Amino acid sequence: MCGIYGSTIKYSDDIIRAKLSLANHRGPDYSAFEHTGEVILGHNRLAILDLDSRSNQPFTYLHLKIVFNGEIYNYLSLKAKxxxxxxxxxxxSDTEVICAAYLEYGDECVNNFNGMFSFVIYDIRENKLFGARDRLGKKPFYYCHTGYSFEFASQSSQLKIERNFTLDQQAVNEYFFWGYIPEPKSIWQEVNQLPAGNRFTYQLSSGSLSIDKYWDLDYNRTNKFTGGYIEAKRTLKELLQDAVAIRMHADVPLGVFLSGGIDSSLIAALASRKVNHVKTFSIKFNEKGFDESSYARLVASYLRTEHQTIECNYNEGIGLINDFSQYYDEPFADSSAIPTMLLSKYTRKKVTVALSGDGGDEAFIGYSRYRWIKLVNNLFKLPLPVRKSLGSIVNLSPNYVHKLIAMGISIKDIEVLYIRMFGGMENSWIAEPEKGMGNPFRSIFNDKSKNLLETLSDFDIKMYLNGDINTKVDRASMAFSLESRAPLMDYRIIEFTRSLPTNFKYYQGNQKRILKDVLYDYLPPDLFNRPKAGFTMPFKEWFRKELKEYVMDNLSKKELEKIPGINVKRTQEIIQEHMTGKWNRYPQIWKILVFSQWLKKQVSSPVFEAFE
Known part of the structure; x- marks a missing residue:
């Protein structure tokens, strides 16, 4: 896992070094760049495979030069072929395997890769750049294409050096709604993200850029599993075993993030079958209702792993909040990024690679919201006027949760309700809330051939997993030069889950049914007989107590007036609603705090340019 950079603009060596230095945390082991013909290629290396300097990048293979971020997990079998x-x-290393595969298969080489990656190959003979991003968007890729120039990087801030960029108001609206900026946009009008599962070709002679999709979900379920449940479980188990095995290949120490939940416990169990003395890591909160570390210790004890519990204390949490925008290059408001950063910081002291359980909730219908939306969907069979009448009655309750329910059942479509669950049911503080709902994956809801749960699962894999979870984990782990690998996001597993009947995954309220049944082959069910817990920060309490002064100082009327896209008067009201205990407004407050902090950092930069 590393940081990549490249450009057709003739920058000075000092400027290139400055651009690379912004991503030093992504690759502290070696940093270099080369001028080759019309192209500059740069790289920050975190050495995982073949620690020898011969694998440093930019890497040359015959008439190809490459910069590569990520891992190709099946590189050994592909290399043998x-x-x-x-x-x-x-x-x-796996780097030159990418080059050889490109020479053999051309643009179709990406279909042979099982991994997480963003890479760019400079084909000197063809005078072109070819690159791609992995199927599920684990690795970031930002680019700026204007006229006859093309520049790319792992972080958008690298592109901003020596250039004047303009904030994208639509991207700001989408951030305030989703809490992140969905692909293909970035916070800047001039910069885009290469979408997950896409590849590109840039012709140096003409300056033309072509982008096409090489992988996507099987939305129509044309590939349906026709076997029985026992066969499906056996196939899934084999896929999981292999997915974990190929992700344990490294020339550096490796461990497992262990929360004690279904997904991470299964990964830890499978890893323990491959090697002795697996190191596992969990995080502990002191606040009541947030600490689940005891469950992780029970699993670790059963598996006999070398376990470490990391305490998330208030003072250290504040320190990470203050440095947040340094590592989250664009506004990003998933508050669980803070404990993820802390977990990564201390895990890195013991290992360089950590396996995680990310992807299980989306692929196996595991989130609590799926159960809730399935229940509410029965109400949506009633005519809208009837639901609005019910909502007006429920809204009489002083309880803010009841008021949220009232808002929800008064929405026209169940799909819109689901989307609003992400952005917050009540968005009057956003100047133009409807504009923030725009994203490239809403069309998933147009296909009525699937049941609601499968549609929501598809949507979350393409939207939430990509834009939120992957961004959170990549930036948090790379902030401390730690590589995170997610076996449950192996594309073979994702494709297999899409082929399964819904009742293999969700059956009579039993979520993740088939995944649990695989898990119970390794761990006793009694360890998991408890409600599903989220990975969240105690900001609800902190914002009313320890952080109240911090919030009021940073979100004063004067500071709020500097933030584009919000209704200042209404924002002040929701802050007061939270402080008085009338509503739980911490998600909205956190979004605004993050953006305000990020904006201050940009304004202090000489290359910042305000809205046109």
């Missing part, structure tokens, strides 16, 4: 075809290799 390529060797049989006559290709020679001088390293034991």
């Amino acid at each position: 390529l060797e049989k075809k006559g290709y020679n290799f001088s390293t034991t």
Whole structure:
């Protein structure tokens, strides 16, 4: 896992070094760049495979030069195939396997890769750049294409050096709604994200850029599993075993994030079957109702792992909040990023690679919101006027949760309700809330051939997993030069789950049914007989107590007036509603705090340019 950079703009060496230095945390082991023809390629390396300097990047293979961020987990089997075809290799890394695969398969090489990646190959003979991003968007890729220039990087801030960019108001609206900026936008009008599962070609002679999709979900379920449940469980178990095994190949120490939940416990169990003395790591909160570390200790004890519990204390949490925008290059408001950063910080002291359970909730219908939306969907069979009447009655309750329910059942469509559950049911503080709902994946809801749960699962894989979870984990882990690998996001597993009947995953209220049944082959069910818990910060309490002064100082009327896209008067009201205990407004307050902090950092930069 590393940081990549490249440009066709002729910057000075000092400027290139400055651009690379912004991503030093992504690759502290080696940093270098090369001028080759019309192209500059740069790289920050976190050495995971073949620690020898021969695998440093930019890497040259025949007439190709490459910069690569990520891992190709199946590189050994792919390398063996390529060797049989006559290709020679001088390293034991996966980097040159990408190059050989490109020479053999051309643009279709990406279909042979099982991994997380963003890479760019400079094909000197063809005078073009070819690059791609992994299927599920684990690795970031930002680019700026204007006229005859093309510049790319792992962080948008790298592109901003020596350039004047303009804030994208639509992206700001989407951030205030979702809490992140969905692809293909970035916070800047001039910068885009390469969408997950996409590849590109940039022709240096003409300056033309072409982007196309090489992978997507099977929305129509054309590939349906036709076997029985026992066969499906056996197939899934084999896929999981292999997904974990190929992600344990590293030339550096490796461990497992262990929350004690279904997903991470299964990953820890499978890893324990591969090697002895697996290191596991969990986080502990002192606040009542937030600490689940005892469950992780029970699992670790059963598996006999070398376990470490990391305490998330108030003072350290504040320190990470103050440095938040340094690592989250764009506004990002998932508050669980803070404990993820803390977990990564201390895990990195013991290992360089950590396996995680990310992806299980989306693929196996595991979130509590799926159960809730399925229940509410019965109400949506009633005519809208009837639901609005019910909502007006429920709204009489002084309880803010009841008021949220009243808002929800008064919405026209269940799909819109689900989307609003992400952005907050009540968005009057956003100047133009409807504009923030725009995203490239709403069309998923147009296909009525699938049941509601499968549609929501598809949507979350493409939207939430990509834009929120992957962004959170990538930035948090790389802030401390830690590589995070997610076996449940192996594309073979994702494709397999899409082929399964819904009742294999969700059956009579039993969520993640088939995944649990695999887990129970390794761990006793009694360890997991408890309600599902989220990975959240105690901001609801902190904002009313320890952080109250911090919030009021940073979100004063004067500071709020500097933030584009919000209704200042209404924002002041929701802050007061939270402080008095009338509503739980911490998600909205956190979004605004993050954006305000990020904006201050940008304004202090000489390359910042306000809205046009």
